[in-house]
Amino acid sequence: MHTLSIAELAAGLRARKFSARELAQTFLDRIAQHDGALNSFISVTAEQALVQADAADAALAAGTAAALTGIPLAQKDIFCTQGVRTSCGSKMLDSFVAPYNATIVDKLQAPSPQGAGMVMLGKANMDEFAMGSSNETSFYGPVKNPWDLERVPGGSSGGSVAAVAAGLAPVATATDTGGSIRQPASLTNLTGIKPTYGRVSRYGMIAFASSLDQAGVVARSAEDAAYVLQAMSGFDPRDSTSVDRPVDDYVAALNGSIKGLKIGLPKEYFAEGLDPGARTLIEAAIKQYEALGATVHDISLPSSPLSVPTYYVVAPAEASSNLARFDGVRYGHRAEGAKTLEELYKRSRGEGFGAEVQRRIMIGTYVLSHGYFDAYYLKAQKVRRLIYEDFKRAFETVDLVLGPTATGTAFKIGSKTDDPVAMYMNDIYTIAANLAGIPAMSLPCGFVDGLPVGMQLMGNFFSEARMLNAAHQYQLATDFHKQSPKGFK
Amino acid sequence: MAHDILHNSEWEAVIGLEVHCQLMTHSKIFSGAAIQYGAEPNTQACAVDLALPGVLPVLNEDAVRKAVTFGLSVDAKIAERCVFARKHYFYPDLPKGYQISQYELPIVYEGKLTIELEDGSTKTIGITRAHLEEDAGKSMHENFSNATGIDLNRAGTPLIEIVSEPDIRTAQEAVAYLKKLHQLVVYLGVCDGNMQEGSFRCDANVSVRKRGAAKFGTRTETKNVNSFRYVEKAIEYEIGRQIEVIEGGGTIRQETRLFNPDSGETRAMRSKEDANDYRYFPDPDLLPVVCTQDYIDAIRGSLPELPEAKRARFEKDFGLSPYDAKTLTSSRELAAYYETVVKESAADPKLCANWVSTDLLAVLNKSGKEIDTSPISAVALAGLLQRIADKTISGKIAKDVFEAMVAGEGGADDIIKAKGLVQITDESAIIKAIDEVIAKSPEQVAGYRSGKDKLFGFFVGQVMKATQGKANPDAVNRLLKEKLLG
Numbered sequence: 001m002h003t004l005s006i007a008e009l010a011a012g013l014r015a016r017k018f019s020a021r022e023l024a025q026t027f028l029d030r031i032a033q034h035d036g037a038l039n040s041f042i043s044v045t046a047e048q049a050l051v052q053a054d055a056a057d058a059a060l061a062a063g064t065a066a067a068l069t070g071i072p073l074a075q076k077d078i079f080c081t082q083g084v085r086t087s088c089g090s091k092m093l094d095s096f097v098a099p100y101n102a103t104i105v106d107k108l109q110a111p112s113p114q115g116a117g118m119v120m121l122g123k124a125n126m127d128e129f130a131m132g133s134s135n136e137t138s139f140y141g142p143v144k145n146p147w148d149l150e151r152v153p154g155g156s157s158g159g160s161v162a163a164v165a166a167g168l169a170p171v172a173t174a175t176d177t178g179g180s181i182r183q184p185a186s187l188t189n190l191t192g193i194k195p196t197y198g199r200v201s202r203y204g205m206i207a208f209a210s211s212l213d214q215a216g217v218v219a220r221s222a223e224d225a226a227y228v229l230q231a232m233s234g235f236d237p238r239d240s241t242s243v244d245r246p247v248d249d250y251v252a253a254l255n256g257s258i259k260g261l262k263i264g265l266p267k268e269y270f271a272e273g274l275d276p277g278a279r280t281l282i283e284a285a286i287k288q289y290e291a292l293g294a295t296v297h298d299i300s301l302p303s304s305p306l307s308v309p310t311y312y313v314v315a316p317a318e319a320s321s322n323l324a325r326f327d328g329v330r331y332g333h334r335a336e337g338a339k340t341l342e343e344l345y346k347r348s349r350g351e352g353f354g355a356e357v358q359r360r361i362m363i364g365t366y367v368l369s370h371g372y373f374d375a376y377y378l379k380a381q382k383v384r385r386l387i388y389e390d391f392k393r394a395f396e397t398v399d400l401v402l403g404p405t406a407t408g409t410a411f412k413i414g415s416k417t418d419d420p421v422a423m424y425m426n427d428i429y430t431i432a433a434n435l436a437g438i439p440a441m442s443l444p445c446g447f448v449d450g451l452p453v454g455m456q457l458m459g460n461f462f463s464e465a466r467m468l469n470a471a472h473q474y475q476l477a478t479d480f481h482k483q484s485p486k487g488f489k
Numbered sequence: 490m491a492h493d494i495l496h497n498s499e500w501e502a503v504i505g506l507e508v509h510c511q512l513m514t515h516s517k518i519f520s521g522a523a524i525q526y527g528a529e530p531n532t533q534a535c536a537v538d539l540a541l542p543g544v545l546p547v548l549n550e551d552a553v554r555k556a557v558t559f560g561l562s563v564d565a566k567i568a569e570r571c572v573f574a575r576k577h578y579f580y581p582d583l584p585k586g587y588q589i590s591q592y593e594l595p596i597v598y599e600g601k602l603t604i605e606l607e608d609g610s611t612k613t614i615g616i617t618r619a620h621l622e623e624d625a626g627k628s629m630h631e632n633f634s635n636a637t638g639i640d641l642n643r644a645g646t647p648l649i650e651i652v653s654e655p656d657i658r659t660a661q662e663a664v665a666y667l668k669k670l671h672q673l674v675v676y677l678g679v680c681d682g683n684m685q686e687g688s689f690r691c692d693a694n695v696s697v698r699k700r701g702a703a704k705f706g707t708r709t710e711t712k713n714v715n716s717f718r719y720v721e722k723a724i725e726y727e728i729g730r731q732i733e734v735i736e737g738g739g740t741i742r743q744e745t746r747l748f749n750p751d752s753g754e755t756r757a758m759r760s761k762e763d764a765n766d767y768r769y770f771p772d773p774d775l776l777p778v779v780c781t782q783d784y785i786d787a788i789r790g791s792l793p794e795l796p797e798a799k800r801a802r803f804e805k806d807f808g809l810s811p812y813d814a815k816t817l818t819s820s821r822e823l824a825a826y827y828e829t830v831v832k833e834s835a836a837d838p839k840l841c842a843n844w845v846s847t848d849l850l851a852v853l854n855k856s857g858k859e860i861d862t863s864p865i866s867a868v869a870l871a872g873l874l875q876r877i878a879d880k881t882i883s884g885k886i887a888k889d890v891f892e893a894m895v896a897g898e899g900g901a902d903d904i905i906k907a908k909g910l911v912q913i914t915d916e917s918a919i920i921k922a923i924d925e926v927i928a929k930s931p932e933q934v935a936g937y938r939s940g941k942d943k944l945f946g947f948f949v950g951q952v953m954k955a956t957q958g959k960a961n962p963d964a965v966n967r968l969l970k971e972k973l974l975g
Contacts, residue, residue, distance in 0.1 A: 203545050
């Protein structure tokens with residue numbers, strides 16, 4: 001069961017080949033069997049999963065089920081889930097049980113017709129407050145890459161990808177502020193999509209950098225991703241930055257022809273720094289697209305080299321503000337025995353936040369400080385505008401932009417933890433899409449030394465359907481995405 | 490009577506006021522929680538107000554509408570596009586660790602308000618800006634030992650902070666400005682104006698300089714002075730203190746001070762060096778607010794008649810004195826009451842004005858009531874004045890009927906009937922009474938006829954007494970003259 005696609009699972013449930021309860025139990029058993037090695041879940045919600053599965057079975061029997069009713073998923077632990085610990089990978093929220101559901105949790109898990117009726121298996125591990133590219137900053141310990149347990153799965157959605165790659169969940173939610181869906185998808189042979197900023201509600205998703213954060217999906221195929229993204233997307237009156245515009249039919253769009261699709265290849269994404277093995281695979285993928293009838297065009301995104309420094313001003317600035325609420329007063333970690341208010345703040349935050357989070361709060365506080373604001377924050381906003389203009393210009397001539405997702409394959413756990421800047425460079429190809437607000441995805445395009453490599457597709461605003469279509473057509477012609485890690489068959 | 494303490498002094502004060510004005514919306518500025526005053530602690534704080542992880546603000550459109558309403562009423566500019574910014578500081582009653590406010594692009598800017606001074610002259614005070622923001626919660630230090638209670642009911646209550654130019658020169662001008670502003674926001678229905686509950690709060694920026702000096706002195710900010718009287722006292726204290734410090738060779742420190750109403754003094758709370766770096770930046774959770782010309786015009790079209798215009802109209806249409814017109818337009822409710830009285834009776838509007846501004850207000854003052862809880866409705870008062878107009882009763886009898894109405898004895902007509910107060914206009918009955926009086930008072934008749942005109946009053950009094958005051962005074966005068974001279 002754990003190797004079936006979402007469409008196959010849905011068909012199986014409808015044909016009564018298996019019940020939602022059996023399906024949930026299968027995955028819960030696999031979690032029990034394998035997650036000791038992976039550490040992909042912070043919380044496993046077995047009891048609740050079976051209750052939801054029973055409700056799904058009832059809905060299936062009553063004929064009130066939605067397309068995804070009864071299909072299990074893992075929720076990244078950044079989404080508030082009522083009655084379930086929502087830790088965001090941090091000691092700060094180790095004791096925090098959310099009293100409400102994030103909008104996307106309701107959309108995915110509420111019974112039909114209010115929601116999609118999916119079954120939550122548990123809360124996936126992640127970098128603390130989504131700050132990291134290796135899942136090593138989690139208070140709950142690093143997540144292992146199912147393709148090589150000595151390597152990182154990428155981050156910050158490391159738990160989400162490890163769980164799906166190892167077949168512990170058919171699909172998982174994830175979030176992406178600078179690449180946190182795409183880079184881990186690339187490192188674990190998954191298809192991950194970050195939609196247009198504003199396409200999916202941020203309500204109930206614990207904020208890291210509000211103007212960059214966007215929720216999405218990691219799945220084993222573009223088709224699976226399309227089903228779940230469809231159910232998550234849409235306007236939410238509780239999120240002022242969500243966009244009131246109808247959601248395209250992603251699933252229906254999958255099968256369209258991509259003949260004549262114009263793909264742009266930004267020269268900045270193929271410059272030095274890209275692993276030669278990965279480059280070879282991406283060049284092969286380009287050939288594959290040409291074979292499918294797409295045309296390729298050399299383009300330039302001249303402001304690309306400024307993405308990482310711009311991001312590391314904007315994101316920490318917003319984070320330093322968003323994380324100010326974690327003060328030990330109303331919920332979360334509170335230091336014991338503090339004698340003054342100031343001591344309570346300092347110690348609660350000092351004890352509750354890990355080193356990377358503290359580093360980013362300090363950077364963010366610095367760049368927003370009186371006398372530095374113009375030189376950093378304001379300047380970064382201007383550069384951000386330039387990055388957006390680059391894409392705007394590109395999409396006047398091409399439909400999609402194609403390039404690498406990551407600089408190479410998964411690296412060894414611990415190999416970059418002492419060098420934050422080297423770690424930050426992991427996101428060199430992914431950050432621009434967040435700064436511009438455009439949708440982007442990663443999909444598997446081969447292996448180097450047995451480790452997966454992903455390629456990235458970026459599209460214009462609200463072109464998710466076209467991107468998923470292009471990814472699906474590629475996946476119909478290739479079988480990289482069908483490979484799964486040994487040991488988790 | 491208040492005086493400018495710096496009158497004829499070589500010093501002058503420079504004062505600017507910041508007024509925090511709670512908007513009368515149904516719910517909070519960024520959440521759906523209610524904003525009733527006085528609820529049990531933390532019963533009006535939802536997930537958004539508690540700043541739970543993951544929550545997001547959604548702007549209450551009514552708060553925008555009220556801010557624009559205010560802006561238009563002070564001839565201010567309304568920003569086509571304004572932006573919310575986060576103002577950061579740590580305090581337990583500030584759940585997010587930042588307050589959502591406006592910084593570089595406020596919704597209202599460059600307005601003005603004209604005040605009247607005691608000598609009758611007017612002065613225009615500039616309004617620099619008015620920006621939208623959320624209120625913080627309350628820290629409660631009483632009733633807890635070794636702990637502080639936090640009540641977040643107030644957190645997220647919509648405010649406009651109205652910042653004046655440093656155009657004010659005396660405590661009296663400051664009070665006049667505040668009163669005018671207070672009347673205006675209450676008139677507009679933007680704020681309930683309740684100073685005791687903190688709906689209308691003032692911070693005063695005060696500095697002093699030698700009269701004629703071009704540069705401002707160093708200013709202090711006195712916080713949260715919550716009555717007009719305290720504002721006057723706090724500013725006067727601060728002016729006096731600053732002059733004393735400077736004349737004693739000291740310098741003024743830029744600092745925040747707190748007014749103590751018991752001692753009438755201000756004391757230093759924190760100096761500028763301790764001030765937070767608020768690290769303002771545009772709130773990425775909220776979109777810029779765009780006010781289109783159509784939106785602004787629609788609000789302009791629905792503005793109520795403002796005090797000034799109403800006053801002018803009352804003077805013109807009803808022939809009222811400037812004093813009466815000012816009194817009767819001091820609140821929207823009183824003005825509406827007066828207009829109902831005029832409309833519902835055929836009495837002279839000036840007579841109506843006298844009754845409302847003198848008799849009725851005296852009753853309200855005495856019983857501590859407001860016009861909207863008046864024991865006599867506007868229609869009921871109109872009923873009484875109608876009986877004066879149609880000569881059913883005299884003005885003098887009307888006072889008695891009014892008293893009876895206040896006492897709850899019923900409507901004017903019921904009382905007039907029950908007490909048999911209908912004016913005697915039947916001339917034969919009046920002549921009969923006159924004849925009796927003349928017959929009983931031969932000496933006075935002789936005196937009057939010999940030229941003692943003053944005795945006329947005696948006869949009027951006697952006739953009125955004989956008719957229990959009900960005789961029509963005009964008829965009595967006329968008929969008495971005829972009889973005495975005849």
